[in-house]
Structures are given as C-alpha cells and as structure tokens.
Amino acid sequence: MLEISGFGVALLFIIGGVGFIITTLLVGKALRPVRPNAEKETTYESGEDPVRSAWSIFNIRFYVVALIFLLFETELVFLFPWATVFADPEMNAETGGLWGVFSLTETFIFIGILFLGLIYVWANGMLDWVKPKAESRAFKSKIPLKAYAHINQKEYKVRKQDGTT
Numbered sequence: 001m002l003e004i005s006g007f008g009v010a011l012l013f014i015i016g017g018v019g020f021i022i023t024t025l026l027v028g029k030a031l032r033p034v035r036p037n038a039e040k041e042t043t044y045e046s047g048e049d050p051v052r053s054a055w056s057i058f059n060i061r062f063y064v065v066a067l068i069f070l071l072f073e074t075e076l077v078f079l080f081p082w083a084t085v086f087a088d089p090e091m092n093a094e095t096g097g098l099w100g101v102f103s104l105t106e107t108f109i110f111i112g113i114l115f116l117g118l119i120y121v122w123a124n125g126m127l128d129w130v131k132p133k134a135e136s137r138a139f140k141s142k143i144p145l146k147a148y149a150h151i152n153q154k155e156y157k158v159r160k161q162d163g164t165t
Helices: 006-031 060-077 079-086 089-094 098-123 145-153
Strands: none
Touching: 060 079, 060 098, 079 098, 089 098
16 A cells, blocks of 8 residues: 655645636637627726826836835834733743733834834835926917906996895
C-alpha cells in the first residue's frame, strides 16, 4: 500500500484545484457563444461611455493619500489586541496593575509614532493638493462700453407677484 505524507496530500489538493479551474475554464470557452461587435468591445466604466483615452496621467497624490490612509488604517488594527490585553483583569491582578500600565504606555508610544508619521507627512506637504492658479483673462468685447452707459443708468421697476409695481 502506498503511503502519502502531509506534503503529498497538499500537493494533490493543489493539483486537483488547478485541474478543476482549467477544466471549468475550457468547458466554459467551448460552450459559450462568441459574437463580438463594436458595442461589446468598448471600454465600460460604471455605465458611462469613455470621454477620452484611458491612458491619461493621474496626479501621484491620489496614490500617496491612498497609501497613507491604508498605512494608518492598518496600524489602527494593532490597537484592538492591546485593548484586549489591557482590559484583562487576571493579568492586572497577577502583576499588581503593572501589566495595564505597561500596555497603556506601549499603546501611547505606538500612537505617538503614528502621530509623528502624520506630522512628517503633513510637514512635507504630502497631504496638500496642487492647486491650479487662477488666470485672469482680459475679455475684449466688440461692443464699446459707451453702448452700455444708458442701460446702466436706467432705473428698472420690479413687478410684484400681484402685478403692481
């Protein structure tokens, strides 16, 4: 009788999983209808037709802000185990309360490091967006300003809703 080790069993499961995926993909390709047309080959984004090329340049700050957000969100997850350890009454009783003080101190050090990281990011301007400068455009009308003089001096009466002035 053939005996298989734990690694052999894991290898068989991997081979079986890959084989199942390949088989289902090939069966799907063989059975599905293939009817390409121009409508199906267009880019699809939330039901909107694309306005310009998908290869446009994005501001790198989108990615920087996303990475900073993920960094701080991920670090926040580490506070939950500390909260559990900090609130453990058995550990606090055995150490005379020193365990809770140690956990609280460690938590504040961790939050302080995160706060220093936030200050660093903020001080280096990584959270500031590049704001476009407003350009004042001098509009030159073909109509001279004198033509508007009589309109600007005329007094207009506003009619009320009941029709009186």
